[in-house]
Amino acid sequence: RELTVELGERSYPIYIGQGILTNISALFDRAKLSRKSPLLIVTDESVAALHLERVLTLLRDGGFAATACVVPAGETSKSLAQLEGIVTAALQAGLDRNSAIIALGGGVVGDLAGFAAASFMRGIRFVQIPTTILAHDSSVGGKVAVNHPMAKNIIGAFHQPELVLFDIDLLLTLPEREVKAGLSEVIKHGLIWDSAFTQWCDENADKLLGLDPEALSYALYIGCQVKAIVVSQDERENDLRAILNLGHTIGHALEAVAGYGELLHGEAIAIGMVGAAKLAQQFGYSEDIHAVTKGLFVKYGLPVSIPSHLDTDRIMSAMMHDKKFKEGTMVYIIPTEIGKVEIRKDVTSQQVREIVDLLKGEK
Numbered sequence: 001r002e003l004t005v006e007l008g009e010r011s012y013p014i015y016i017g018q019g020i021l022t023n024i025s026a027l028f029d030r031a032k033l034s035r036k037s038p039l040l041i042v043t044d045e046s047v048a049a050l051h052l053e054r055v056l057t058l059l060r061d062g063g064f065a066a067t068a069c070v071v072p073a074g075e076t077s078k079s080l081a082q083l084e085g086i087v088t089a090a091l092q093a094g095l096d097r098n099s100a101i102i103a104l105g106g107g108v109v110g111d112l113a114g115f116a117a118a119s120f121m122r123g124i125r126f127v128q129i130p131t132t133i134l135a136h137d138s139s140v141g142g143k144v145a146v147n148h149p150m151a152k153n154i155i156g157a158f159h160q161p162e163l164v165l166f167d168i169d170l171l172l173t174l175p176e177r178e179v180k181a182g183l184s185e186v187i188k189h190g191l192i193w194d195s196a197f198t199q200w201c202d203e204n205a206d207k208l209l210g211l212d213p214e215a216l217s218y219a220l221y222i223g224c225q226v227k228a229i230v231v232s233q234d235e236r237e238n239d240l241r242a243i244l245n246l247g248h249t250i251g252h253a254l255e256a257v258a259g260y261g262e263l264l265h266g267e268a269i270a271i272g273m274v275g276a277a278k279l280a281q282q283f284g285y286s287e288d289i290h291a292v293t294k295g296l297f298v299k300y301g302l303p304v305s306i307p308s309h310l311d312t313d314r315i316m317s318a319m320m321h322d323k324k325f326k327e328g329t330m331v332y333i334i335p336t337e338i339g340k341v342e343i344r345k346d347v348t349s350q351q352v353r354e355i356v357d358l359l360k361g362e363k
């Protein structure tokens, strides 16, 4: 399967399928990547152990000069310290303006390697080879960043990849918890844009959770397509792109308060999406939205309630620090029916607080 992110001269293809990694050099040729300039693969320790040798071999067999820079697995690698490490590796490998950095990994590696590519020599090309389901979201759209100890994703850029290469085979080694968490963003893309796809997700949970290659490649295709459509209409999040943040207001706050690790991103936003559905109910939209949303996440084994030991005050103050908060009210993405959302600017912190409390009691 193939689709294009339409961004004028910066348009790029997304390839999705089982086994497509074997065509890597042909796809790199199509993207006009140079064999004369060295490539740097950025990956993390877990992914390196499972998949790095194969990717390096395929590239070298195709006549590309590739080396690798391996960072520790986990969110803490999205740091300026790791960025410096990648620049060191890039200099040692002799990367030049025609080189490319290749992100082989999940969203952490994608964001880190992407920001390295955006800043090395004021910007060189980059390629996304996502290895998590969640990364169908992060690999498309060009947002790249590292974290500061005080704020997530605060040092970043918009830097679109040359291509995204999604090989289902790479996903088959994912731990079950990462599979579920990744599917949370897939479901989100249905909830914001496509009711038929939401229904499909409801009917095909067993296949997706069982990593059925055909079902997975279809779901990733639709997920990437929704993201691509939204991003091509609003690359820099002036308005429409904000809808991708469904569930993220509460979700980000929960991640911050729980500490990274206790709640995965996909888990936190599943709870957040149930919260947004509850808010929709309070704004007078159909009660079915909440029932359907919650039902879906329960089916996928994702959490739908806030762990009771997380303090409401702390969750609220984490939200205040988030970029989405302006002058007493927040910009909030609310479902108006399944497959449609609206961007509300009039949601008060009191209303959100009530939702947070309600989410603690959710069974």
Ligand code: NAD
Pocket: 044, 045, 046, 047, 050, 073, 074, 075, 078, 105, 106, 107, 108, 109, 111, 131, 132, 133, 134, 135, 137, 138, 139, 140, 141, 142, 143, 144, 153, 170, 171, 172, 173, 174, 175, 178, 265
């Ligand atoms: P991740 O990159 O940390 O991957 C999750 C875990 O799975 C890691 O431990 C990793 O080593 C392991 N792993 C990855 N691929 C594997 C494989 N094939 N087999 C076995 N293990 C594997 O996390 P993630 O969930 O992919 O991404 C989360 C990050 O993405 C966050 O930092 C978030 O901010 C970012 N993100 C960015 C965007 C964006 O638009 N740029 C969007 C959403 C999320």
Ligand code: ZN
Pocket: 137, 185, 248, 265, 269
């Ligand atoms: Zn997300």
